[in-house]
Amino acid sequence: xxxxxxxxxxxxxxxxxxxxxxxxxxxxxxxxxxxxxxxxxxxxxxxxxxxxxxxxxxxxxxxxxxxxxxxxxxxxxxxxxxxxxxxxxxxxxxxxxxxxxxxxxxxxxxxxxxxxxxxxxxxxxxxxxxxxxxxxxxxxxxxxxxxxxxxxxxxxxxxxxxxxxxxxxxxxxxxxxxxxxxxxxxxxxxxxxxxxxxxxxxxxxxxxxxxxxxxxxxxxxxxxxx
Numbered sequence: 001x002x003x004x005x006x007x008x009x010x011x012x013x014x015x016x017x018x019x020x021x022x023x024x025x026x027x028x029x030x031x032x033x034x035x036x037x038x039x040x041x042x043x044x045x046x047x048x049x050x051x052x053x054x055x056x057x058x059x060x061x062x063x064x065x066x067x068x069x070x071x072x073x074x075x076x077x078x079x080x081x082x083x084x085x086x087x088x089x090x091x092x093x094x095x096x097x098x099x100x101x102x103x104x105x106x107x108x109x110x111x112x113x114x115x116x117x118x119x120x121x122x123x124x125x126x127x128x129x130x131x132x133x134x135x136x137x138x139x140x141x142x143x144x145x146x147x148x149x150x151x152x153x154x155x156x157x158x159x160x161x162x163x164x165x166x167x168x169x170x171x172x173x174x175x176x177x178x179x180x181x182x183x184x185x186x187x188x189x190x191x192x193x194x195x196x197x198x199x200x201x202x203x204x205x206x207x208x209x210x211x212x213x214x215x216x217x218x219x220x221x222x223x224x225x226x
Contacts, residue, residue, distance in 0.1 A: 028085065043078055112161075155178060
């Protein structure tokens with residue numbers, strides 16, 4: 001899903017870059033409020049895990065390959081704004097250090113995976129969580145479903161950007177992207193749910209979005225009460 005240089009026109013690159021920069025800027029502002037001694041180590045571990053996982057590609061049908069995105073994992077563990085910063089940082093390092101995604105397309109890649117794949121997906125997850133029974137199984141089910149959906153949303157946005165740039169017609173790009181990423185999204189969910197489940201089993205207080213355990217308040221509750 002990393003768009004290389006030369007695939008987007010100037011208008012699309014600038015528009016997505018402006019939105020991505022604004023989101024990252026606001027995320028940095030929120031980080032001053034949300035980062036504490038418990039969340040800093042988790043943020044670093046999450047960034048390292050997502051970076052390593054994104055570098056590993058797995059085969060998909062038709063000779064294509066996919067990779068883990070990690071937006072929902074980061075958002076569930078850290079909240080939407082810290083999660084967005086994790087994904088944006090990973091994309092920046094991959095672009096500058098490994099030529100994975102073009103520099104001129106960095107704004108679009110951050111927009112697709114950090115804004116849509118993380119922030120937008122988080123609020124869909126938050127809505128689903130509020131509607132479902134408050135229990136760990138439903139929490140994990142929401143996590144898995146939205147992890148899959150996040151890949152579909154980000155890949156759909158990528159297809160639209162390619163179409164707007166004249167690289168590929170939407171009628172070709174969108175079905176192709178969604179078809180392949182429907183399979184990749186399953187892998188996203190398969191990785192995301194066990195990782196969140198393990199953290200919940202060991203340290204549920206570190207999962208910022210988990211507030212169903214009466215004996216162990218979440219970070220959101222601790223911040224409000226503190």
